Structure formats: structure tokens, C-alpha cells
Amino acid sequence: MWSCFRILKEREEERHFLENGARILEELITSFNGRSNPIRSFSKKVLKRATNNYHQNGFLYQNFVYKLYKGTYEDRAILVKKFTADPSKEYIGWCIKEVAVASQMSNHKNVLKLLGCCLETELPTLVYEFAASGCLSDHIFEEEFSPSKKCQQLSWESRLRIAMEIADAIAYLHTGMSKPIVHRFIYSRNIFLDQQYVAKLFEFGLSISIPLGETHADANVVGYPGFIAPESDSTRRFTVKSDVYSFGVVLFEILTGKKVLDLLKEIYGVSYSESLLVDGNEKGLRVYLKANFVKGNIEQLMACAELAIRCVTVNPEERPSMTEVAKELRRIRRLTLFSMMREG
Incomplete structure (x- = not known):
């Protein structure tokens, strides 16, 4: 038997x-x-x-x-x-x-x-x-830093480097394949960190290829609340700029140490909104970000905040490409060196 x-x-x-x-x-x-x-x-x-x-x-x-x-x-x-x-x-x-x-x-x-x-x-x-240091979400949110959780809080320098590394990975996904691929599930939980805290993008099961000659792909809406680009949420149409929006939300979390749903509550008094940038509220976002930055180089923080706002603008055509985002993050990282040279 x-x-x-x-x-x-x-x-x-x-x-x-x-x-x-x-x-x-x-x-x-x-x-x-x-x-x-x-x-x-x-x-x-x-x-x-x-x-x-x-x-x-x-x-x-x-x-x-x-x-x-x-x-x-x-x-x-x-x-x-x-x-x-x-x-x-x-x-x-x-x-x-x-x-x-x-x-x-x-x-x-x-x-x-x-x-x-x-x-x-x-x-x-x-x-x-194996990613020995867990997920990015374990190391950037204030609520994770209790002694019982034993999570190491990342410095601003590490946060900025990780943002640049993930931007590189997403840019490669968009431009390095035979067809552009949209990840569709970019958020801090899907960014892993190895033993040296090098960033590793994860979770490609929901990704979708854009057919040759097309600029978008139609699919059911997937993703984590707060990270989905508003135009994708309403039309079920995904482009590479959908990922740019999601990455911009991650940048907001990196800059403030707050989860996106908490950001929405604090900025707009709502638990959910289709977009971080409501009614062209760029000035309000700048004021909020400046008051809630993590500790770090203010010149870099301000430049990164401007980039994050560009990434989450409601019109996808006005968002930068991920290649442009990665290039800008490299420039922002170099600002520390330039500041030191000026002070010297």
C-alpha cells in the first residue's frame, strides 16, 4: 500500500x-x-x-x-x-x-x-x-526602533545610498530588457538589505511587460495602498511612470521615517488618498517635509524632497524617468563632498 x-x-x-x-x-x-x-x-x-x-x-x-x-x-x-x-x-x-x-x-x-x-x-x-538585514521597512520607520525589535536605524547617508541603488535596479528593469517591464509592487517591504545593507529589489511576480511599440499595458490594479499611481488606480493602465510614482512614495518614507498612510493622515487628515499630491499642494508638501525630515545633510534632504515631489506629480508625463531619478540621486549624494570642499 x-x-x-x-x-x-x-x-x-x-x-x-x-x-x-x-x-x-x-x-x-x-x-x-x-x-x-x-x-x-x-x-x-x-x-x-x-x-x-x-x-x-x-x-x-x-x-x-x-x-x-x-x-x-x-x-x-x-x-x-x-x-x-x-x-x-x-x-x-x-x-x-x-x-x-x-x-x-x-x-x-x-x-x-x-x-x-x-x-x-x-x-x-x-x-x-538570503538578505541578512531584512527589509528596508525594518530600518526606516520610527515605530520599528524599540529595544525589543532590535532593528538598526539607518543613517541619512545609508538611506540616500539605498534609494540610489533601488533607482538603479528599477531603471534597469525599465530599460535593460528586450521590452520595458513595470514592477507594479514597489514599496519598502519589497526592498531587502544584505549584511552590508546593500539594497536588493524583490518581488517580480506582479510585474508586467509593455508590448513592443506600446507605451502601456492594461492589467488589474495590484499593489499596496498609497503606492499605486493614481492614473493606474483609475484606468488599470500601467506605464514605467507608474513605478516612478511608487518609488517617489518610498522616497517620502525614507525622508521622514513615516509610513505613507501615516503621512496622508498628518498632511491631509485622511486615512487614504489616491495621490500624495492633492490639488497641486506642492508648497504644503515642502513645508511638511522640511518639518519632518530625518536627521541629515539639509541640502541633500531638500534636493531629495524636490525629487520625491516630482516623482508623485499627478500627471505621469511630468514625472522623471527612473534613469533620470537615479542620475539625480547620484548628484545629490555628491553634494556632501562639494559642501566639505566649500567649507575647507
């Missing part, structure tokens, strides 16, 4: 392996002309052993779709993403898209590297490099 059960289980795993492999190949052909970077294939058994059968001691985070676990493989720490949602067509597509896009992006130093995946599970289980 047990031998029959084992045979049935092995056949089921083999079926998942073949079906998932075919889906990933199809996605790579559709989105990247069949081009792929090699990733490792992990067996279901190996990942169970690596995570001590997904023991609670290694549990890190969960949402309505997946759980993250810390594991150990070949004497190195790994991050295992185990999908827990029902294997509907939507979630299978999410998972396959993530494998395809993350494998293409893994050579970028500011992207969390996809090491491989297990295709034997109904929804592929993904294996990433």
Missing part, C-alpha cells in the same frame, strides 16, 4: 515538474525571446531538509500568497519562498512570471538573486540569496 502511495506521489511531482517547466519556458519565450540565465533546480526533499521541514524557527514573513523561510543549503543561508495560495491560474501566473523576470534580473547587484526553484510542487517553490 505504501509503495503505491509513494509511486502516486512521485508521479504527481513529476507532473508538476513537467507542467511548471513548460510554463516557465513559455514565459521566457513570450517575454524574453527565449533568453534565460541559468538557475539551479532544487528537489522538494532538499528544500524540506534545508528548512528543517519548514520549521517555525525559520519562519520570517507571510502574506495571503506565500511564506518566507530562512534555510541552509551547502553551508550558506538561503531564503525560501513557499507559495501557500490555492493554485489558481492567477497565482500560477504570478509564480511563473517571478521565476522568469527574477532570473533575468539576477545579475544586477541591487536585485535579490534568484538561486533556483523547485518545480515538483504545484506552485514552484523559489530559492533566493
Whole structure:
């Protein structure tokens, strides 16, 4: 009886392996002309052993779709993403898209590297490099700095560097592929930090390619409240400028150490708004930001605030590109050196 059960289980795993492999190949052909970077294939058994059968001691985070676990493989720490949602067509597509896009992006130093995946599970289980310092959200919000949470507060210099690194990664996603790709889920929880606090962009399952010759892609609205570009929220139309808006919101959080929903309450007295920039309230935003900056170089803070406001302007055509954002952040970082030279 047990031998029959084992045979049935092995056949089921083999079926998942073949079906998932075919889906990933199809996605790579559709989105990247069949081009792929090699990733490792992990067996279901190996990942169970690596995570001590997904023991609670290694549990890190969960949402309505997946759980993250810390594991150990070949004497190195790994991050295992185990999908827990029902294997509907939507979630299978999410998972396959993530494998395809993350494998293409893994050579970028500011992207969390996809090491491989297990295709034997109904929804592929993904294996990433381990980000020892957790998420950006663990280190920028005032509420996270209680002694019990043991989170290190990032200096302004580190915050600015991390912002520049993530801008580089998003710019590469927009311009470095055969088709522009919109991430659609940029927020501080999806920015990981390695042991040296180098930024690593994560979560490509909701990303969408813009067809050649087009400037946008139509899709259901996804993302975290407060980070979704207003035009995408109302029209279900996504462009690279949708990501620019989301990144601008992250900049507001980096500048103030406050979550976006708290910012909206403090600025407008509401728990939710379609946009951070309501009725052209640029002057009001400047006043608020200046009164709520984290401690740091005021010249850099002011310049970064101006950039953040440009990123969240309601008209997407008036937002800078992510390449321009990354270039401006580099210029802002150099302001410290210039200030020191003037003082000398």
C-alpha cells in the first residue's frame, strides 16, 4: 500500500515538474525571446531538509500568497519562498512570471538573486540569496526602533545610498530588457538589505511587460495602498511612470521615517488618498517635509524632497524617468563632498 502511495506521489511531482517547466519556458519565450540565465533546480526533499521541514524557527514573513523561510543549503543561508495560495491560474501566473523576470534580473547587484526553484510542487517553490538585514521597512520607520525589535536605524547617508541603488535596479528593469517591464509592487517591504545593507529589489511576480511599440499595458490594479499611481488606480493602465510614482512614495518614507498612510493622515487628515499630491499642494508638501525630515545633510534632504515631489506629480508625463531619478540621486549624494570642499 505504501509503495503505491509513494509511486502516486512521485508521479504527481513529476507532473508538476513537467507542467511548471513548460510554463516557465513559455514565459521566457513570450517575454524574453527565449533568453534565460541559468538557475539551479532544487528537489522538494532538499528544500524540506534545508528548512528543517519548514520549521517555525525559520519562519520570517507571510502574506495571503506565500511564506518566507530562512534555510541552509551547502553551508550558506538561503531564503525560501513557499507559495501557500490555492493554485489558481492567477497565482500560477504570478509564480511563473517571478521565476522568469527574477532570473533575468539576477545579475544586477541591487536585485535579490534568484538561486533556483523547485518545480515538483504545484506552485514552484523559489530559492533566493538570503538578505541578512531584512527589509528596508525594518530600518526606516520610527515605530520599528524599540529595544525589543532590535532593528538598526539607518543613517541619512545609508538611506540616500539605498534609494540610489533601488533607482538603479528599477531603471534597469525599465530599460535593460528586450521590452520595458513595470514592477507594479514597489514599496519598502519589497526592498531587502544584505549584511552590508546593500539594497536588493524583490518581488517580480506582479510585474508586467509593455508590448513592443506600446507605451502601456492594461492589467488589474495590484499593489499596496498609497503606492499605486493614481492614473493606474483609475484606468488599470500601467506605464514605467507608474513605478516612478511608487518609488517617489518610498522616497517620502525614507525622508521622514513615516509610513505613507501615516503621512496622508498628518498632511491631509485622511486615512487614504489616491495621490500624495492633492490639488497641486506642492508648497504644503515642502513645508511638511522640511518639518519632518530625518536627521541629515539639509541640502541633500531638500534636493531629495524636490525629487520625491516630482516623482508623485499627478500627471505621469511630468514625472522623471527612473534613469533620470537615479542620475539625480547620484548628484545629490555628491553634494556632501562639494559642501566639505566649500567649507575647507
